[in-house]
Amino acid sequence: MPGIDECLLEVMRLPGARGASVVDWTSGLALGTIGESPNGDHEATAAETAEVARMTAEQPAFAHLAAGSAAAPAEAAAGAPSTAVEDVIVTTHDGYHMLRFVETAFDSSVFLHLWLSRSEGNLALARLRLGELAERLVLA
């Protein structure tokens, strides 16, 4: 039964992984961290990335669930997926930051943050793997 630490250890096995964390985007709380953080402070990084995740999750442009979904409000209140967004990728001159939303059965606003070296990392591979790990984190 994988937990937060096992999940983060798996994430770090990706080629080029420099650091990773599990973050709550409503509060900006780092629930678990591993490796390096871009500004040397995992808690500050969590608060900053949480703001990006929140802005993305809440934008109407990205919240569009399906074509012609007039029933969107009721559906959203019932709380199926907390956001239609799967991930956010930010590219910097020497790295990639990937924020992957984690869907849980209970109410939450959690995402996985992976910081990847641009020269060693493989963006496509990392994206697929992070998606798998985000699912496995909350599955038995």
Added chain:
Amino acid sequence: MSAIAADPGAPGTDRLPVLSPMLQRLAAERATGALMRDRGTLYLADGQVVHAESPATPGIDVLLTTGGTLRHEGWWDAVAQAGAGQRVGRYLVDSGHVPGGALELCHLGALYDAAFFALAPTGTPARFRYGVSHWIGPVRPVPVAAVQRETLRRRELLDRIWPDPACDSAPVVRSSAHPGDSPVPARQRAVLELADGVRTASDIAQALGRSAFHILVDLRRLAAAGLVAAVRAQPLPAAASAPGRITLPEVTADPDIALLRRLRDALEAL
């Protein structure tokens, strides 16, 4: 980085203010037991926080059962089977009721959430009962320093979103001033729909099975957008209701009255 500008009035204090000197001391002596404060209880094991509860926020049972992660029977089965042995958390995972990662995420969220309310400034003395542990059992212990840091950061976060804490505790109501012209994100909309002039933030949290701190964040955002307002029970004299930074970190040097009393008693007994 967020704590740097917190205390312009206190020169030379680059250390974080201590939320509870008693908690600090208990962490230093690696105590095990329950710290009961006015608005909640922190459970310590070996000086680390292992669980927290507050009447202001839904317990982990509500969080897990509302979304359907766990059925009520599953919860009561776990309490019956493992409650006496104080390993309910372990049992929930081992018996396949709740995935391990989900339990950790949910429990950590609930812990920091309850700790935020439990560590709210109060004039009531705290008590510590040595040796007491919680039946949820070990899940993922957190250092006291991390809990204090996070609690302070959360107070600042709320204050930064909207500096008026009125919506935190009073019943909240939708304001009619702004009809639905600005789009409200789905999660905030669910909160807005329950702001009926009767429910408080805690009631809404309970109804949605959501962390009460998350509700506070949403309510402050909605208040900032002019979409909700607190219902004020009786209009107080104008001077008494000055909004602003009323209950913020400046108040955090709560004198630990229980400790002071014990000291005084000990000195008098000499």
